[in-house]
Amino acid sequence: MIPSFEDRQPEQIITDSNYFESSGRIYKALSWLDYAKRNTNVSALEYAALETRLGIEQLLFEQLVVGVGSEIEQQEYKKCKGNAKVLDQILKRLIPKYEKLVDFTRALAPDNIPISKWDNHRLIQYSGKVSTYLHWSGGLDTTVQSEKWFANGIQTVQEAANYVWETLTKGNTAVMNIEDSPLEIQDLWEQYSGGQTTLESAASRAEILEPILQERLTNAGKGRS
Incomplete structure (x- = not known):
């Protein structure tokens, strides 16, 4: 409030x-x-x-x-x-x-x-x-x-x-924090910040990558348990 x-x-x-x-x-x-x-x-x-x-x-x-x-x-x-x-x-x-x-x-x-x-x-x-x-x-x-x-x-x-x-x-x-982000996100940042892609395109590609990155995170968690 x-x-x-x-x-x-x-x-x-x-x-x-x-x-x-x-x-x-x-x-x-x-x-x-x-x-x-x-x-x-x-x-x-x-x-x-x-x-x-x-x-x-x-x-x-x-x-x-x-x-x-x-x-x-x-x-x-x-x-x-x-x-x-x-x-x-x-x-x-x-x-x-x-x-x-x-x-x-x-x-x-x-x-x-x-x-x-x-x-x-x-x-x-x-x-x-x-x-x-x-x-x-x-x-x-x-x-x-x-x-x-x-x-x-x-x-x-x-x-x-x-x-x-x-x-x-x-x-x-x-x-x-780009340095702690997945390599795919770091790559998207480099392309966007370097003028090689638009913000909208980077966001769309990140959305496509999300299930893959989430699965990787889940599997990594299982590996530690």
Whole structure:
């Protein structure tokens, strides 16, 4: 069940369901946004912007961990702190053809396991936009005391947080581990990623292969018993 972020009080926001992965961060962001709108509270808007930015950074980091796992060296981890753009660059460097791999994973995944495809360029843009409401500059009359500034802030942070929340609640962040896949699937990936076949063709061939691969897996299990 997806929790409601409406009508929560500050004490509830910082104590109840206080998780620090991307979904927890965005849940708090939306809760602060709701409080900010109900009370015209600038501090709540700032908290929402902070949680949204942290949620985006955490989400990019989660994509990195899902795709690379324990292969990331400690030095790489240190580079990941607090910079959405650097996180995306590391993701693309450590997982070549990352976006194609997500498409391949989605095409071969069972229908009952929805896989989300994140627009990381969009996430990076959102991270920059919401940061405007953390590092604002200008006169008080044009910023924190301005109704227009406040309304624009609500809209900006809301758009970013909604994108992440809606995508998180509709699918999973996952990519296939090609190296651990059957050789036939590895071959399909090489052909698709190399432009030798279409995604639709690769998915159709994988569907044809499924009974064979399943039988092999079953026989391997019997052999171990």
